[in-house]
Amino acid sequence: EPEVTQTPSHQVTQMGQEVILRCVPISNHLYFYWYRQILGQKVEFLVSFYNNEISEKSEIFDDQFSVERPDGSNFTLKIRSTKLEDSAMYFCASSETGRGYTFGSGTRLTVV
Amino acid sequence: GQNIDQPTEMTATEGAIVQINCTYQTSGFNGLFWYQQHAGEAPTFLSYNVLDGLEEKGRFSSFLSRSKGYSYLLLKELQMKDSASYLCAVVHGSSNTGKLIFGQGTTLQVKP
Numbered sequence: 485e486p487e488v489t490q491t492p493s494h495q496v497t498q499m500g501q502e503v504i505l506r507c508v509p510i511s512n513h514l515y516f517y518w519y520r521q522i523l524g525q526k527v528e529f530l531v532s533f534y535n536n537e538i539s540e541k542s543e544i545f546d547d548q549f550s551v552e553r554p555d556g557s558n559f560t561l562k563i564r565s566t567k568l569e570d571s572a573m574y575f576c577a578s579s580e581t582g583r584g585y586t587f588g589s590g591t592r593l594t595v596v
Numbered sequence: 597g598q599n600i601d602q603p604t605e606m607t608a609t610e611g612a613i614v615q616i617n618c619t620y621q622t623s624g625f626n627g628l629f630w631y632q633q634h635a636g637e638a639p640t641f642l643s644y645n646v647l648d649g650l651e652e653k654g655r656f657s658s659f660l661s662r663s664k665g666y667s668y669l670l671l672k673e674l675q676m677k678d679s680a681s682y683l684c685a686v687v688h689g690s691s692n693t694g695k696l697i698f699g700q701g702t703t704l705q706v707k708p
Contacts, residue, residue, distance in 0.1 A: 515693045527639065527683065527698040540695055575638055579693050584629070587638040 486510040488588035490576050496594045497566055505561045505591045507576030513586075515579040516559045518551065520544070520572040521590075527575070533559065566595045598622045600699035602684050607705045608674055616669045616702045618684030626687040626694055630658050630669045633681045633701065642669065642682075671704075679706045 489508040497503050509516050518530040531541040531551055538551065550562045559578075563570055576588040600620045608614040620628070627646035631639035643651055645660035645667060657670040669682055681701040688697050 517695070519696075526700045527685075527696075529695040529697065532693075532695055534693075540689070542695075573636075581693055584641055584644055585696060586641070587631075589638045592636075 486586070488576055488578055488586050490574075490588035490591050492591060493589065494592045494594070496596060499568060499595055500565050502562065502564050503566055503593060505563075505574050505576075505593070507559045507561070507588055508557050509559055509576065509578030510580070510586055511557070513578035513580045515539075515581070516553070517577040517579070517585070518561045519575045519577060519587075521575065522569075522572045530561070530574075563593075566593075568595050571595045598686075598688065598697050600684055600686060600697060602682075602699040602702045604700065605703045605705070607707060608671075610674055610676060610706055610708050612674050613670065613672050614674060614704065616671075616682050616684075616704070618667045618669075618699055620665050620667070620684070620686050620699075622686050622688055622697060624689050624694065625662065626689060628658075628660055628667050629683075629685045629687070629696065630656075630667075631683040631685060633683055635681075639683055639685075674706050676706050676708070679704060 491506045516533040521527045531545045532539045573590045575590045577585045579585045602618045630642040633639045643658035650659045655672045660667045681703050683701045684699040685696040
């Protein structure tokens with residue numbers, strides 16, 4: 485069964501550093517998403533991406549965050565100047581119209 | 597505003613049946629998902645309802661009433677491996693590829 489692949493599985497970074505989280509969506513999917521889940525809390529929407537541009541973003545997704553599809557397969561989330569409160573699981577998801585969302589296994593980001 | 601409510605915790609016995617309820621108030625409803633999430637892992641798809649009624653899939657069934665803003669997930673013949681969090685998520689927006697808004701999740705503990 486096709487999978488959404490995320491790397492790394494775990495990233496530890498110092499406060500103030502930049503991190504890039506990587507995702508390879510399912511190849512025939514056209515819609516891509518980033519969600520995050522702070523430990524013990526609910527899954528929160530960050531941003532959706534379609535046709536090489538952001539289609540929607542949440543209030544969490546401020547200037548600290550950016551997304552990019554640098555080539556035909558990767559989809560990245562960059563977090564600039566990380567803060568302690570950015571520590572969370574970050575999930576990438578992709579969707580084919582009307583067929584549901586498939587989530588990657590997540591990247592656990594720990595900011596120290 | 598957007599609000600999704602589910603019970604925080606439930607306990608059931610192996611072999612029994614359990615029903616997890618979800619109520620929602622959102623605009624632009626385009627379907628409701630149920631996901632299973634084990635600790636530290638990604639949400640995995642269980643069911644999708646967009647029309648009123650019951651969808652059955654093996655040991656799992658999901659029901660939707662759009663007029664009442666209500667859904668439930670029914671798990672039959674419970675197994676120990678069903679111990680997990682169950683997430684109710686509403687598709688928000690004008691299409692079925694909009695963002696997912698998640699509830700807090702219901703942690704189900706299955707006891708022998």
